[in-house]
Every structure is written in C-alpha cells, then in structure tokens.
Amino acid sequence: xxxxxxxxLRAAWSRSxxxxxxxxxxxxxxxxxQDVAHQPLPDDLTFIHRPPPSAPSPLSxxxxxxxxxxxxxxxPKDGPLPPPMKKTAERPLMSRExxxxxxxxxxxxxxxxxxxxxxKEFNCTRAFVMRIAPLPTQxxxxxxxxxxxxxxxxxxxxxxxxxxxxxxxxKRRELW
Numbered sequence: 001x002x003x004x005x006x007x008x009l010r011a012a013w014s015r016s017x018x019x020x021x022x023x024x025x026x027x028x029x030x031x032x033x034q035d036v037a038h039q040p041l042p043d044d045l046t047f048i049h050r051p052p053p054s055a056p057s058p059l060s061x062x063x064x065x066x067x068x069x070x071x072x073x074x075x076p077k078d079g080p081l082p083p084p085m086k087k088t089a090e091r092p093l094m095s096r097e098x099x100x101x102x103x104x105x106x107x108x109x110x111x112x113x114x115x116x117x118x119x120k121e122f123n124c125t126r127a128f129v130m131r132i133a134p135l136p137t138q139x140x141x142x143x144x145x146x147x148x149x150x151x152x153x154x155x156x157x158x159x160x161x162x163x164x165x166x167x168x169x170x171k172r173r174e175l176w
Contacts, residue, residue: 091124098122099132106133110143 032050039047094102102122105113106129115126118133135143155163 094122094124094128102129103133106135110135110139 033048035050037049039049041047102118105121106118113121115129118124118129119126122129134140158166
C-alpha cells in the first residue's frame with residue numbers, strides 16, 4: 001500500500017509546465033554600414049553615404065532635387081475645376097460723399113441706423129461701417145448696458161437648474 005500511495009504522490013508532484021519562460025532568439029539586424037559608399041576626405045575624415053532604403057519615387061529629392069511645388073501647374077484631365085462653393089460679393093468702392101453721408105446718419109440716430117441697416121443702405125459690409133463710422137465711446141457703453149439689461153431680464157426667467165449650471169460654470173472658470 002505504501003508504494004501505491006507514493007506513486008499517487010509522485011503523480012501529484014510532477015510538473016506539467018515548462019520551468020522557464022520561452023525566449024525569443026536575439027534579433028540579428030543586417031549591418032547598417034554594409035551597403036554604403038565611403039569617400040575619403042582630407043584630414044583623415046571619411047564621408048559615408050547610404051542610399052535610402054526604399055525605391056526612389058519621381059518626387060524624391062535624392063533623384064530629382066527640384067521641389068514638386070516649383071513644377072508647372074497640372075490641369076485636371078477631366079476639365080476645369082467646379083465653381084467655388086461660397087460666392088464672394090463684389091462691392092463697389094464707396095465715394096467720399098457716401099462715406100460722409102454714412103457718418104452723418106450714424107451720428108444722428110445710432111439706434112435707427114445700426115451697422116446692419118447702414119450696410120444694406122450703402123451696399124457694404126458691417127465691418128466697413130464699423131471702421132468708417134464707429135460709435136462714440138459713451139454711446140457704445142450705453143448700448144452695451146442696455147443689452148446687458150435685456151439679457152438679465154431673460155436670465156430672470158430661467159429655471160433653477162439652468163441657473164445652477166451657469167453658476168457652476170462661472171465658479172469653475174474662476175478657479176482656472
């Protein structure tokens with residue numbers, strides 16, 4: 001019986017896995033200086049040139065040092081390009097008299113003659129109106145104060161959750 005029990009113990013103690021982890025053999029890279037051109041230089045120096053590992057392309061700087069950006073423009077094979085998606089409005093140049101009239105209207109009644117209204121009237125951009133006839137500082141401050149009052153009236157109608165989210169954002173911005 002003892003022998004039988006020992007054989008059971010031996011089977012239980014036998015190892016069923018490898019005692020060491022498998023290892024990959026060391027990588028053997030080719031010698032980088034095998035396919036190079038050696039050019040002796042004065043003062044015991046050597047210039048070593050190695051060609052690129054890939055095949056040369058037509059746009060390669062080693063085979064064709066001219067930049068592809070300097071080559072002649074290539075036209076598409078199927079015809080001209082499609083028209084641009086966004087049309088740019090060409091606006092005629094404004095005369096001095098019209099500029100003076102624009103400034104006069106803006107200074108007389110800036111509430112009626114806003115940038116948008118003047119831009120439509122004189123067929124120009126709002127940015128042009130802003131540069132030609134800017135509002136005086138006092139009127140600008142007054143307009144900003146009026147706008148902020150309107151915004152506050154709208155904010156008073158907000159619900160509790162929206163107000164809380166806004167306050168959390170404001171607090172987070174302060175802590176940046």
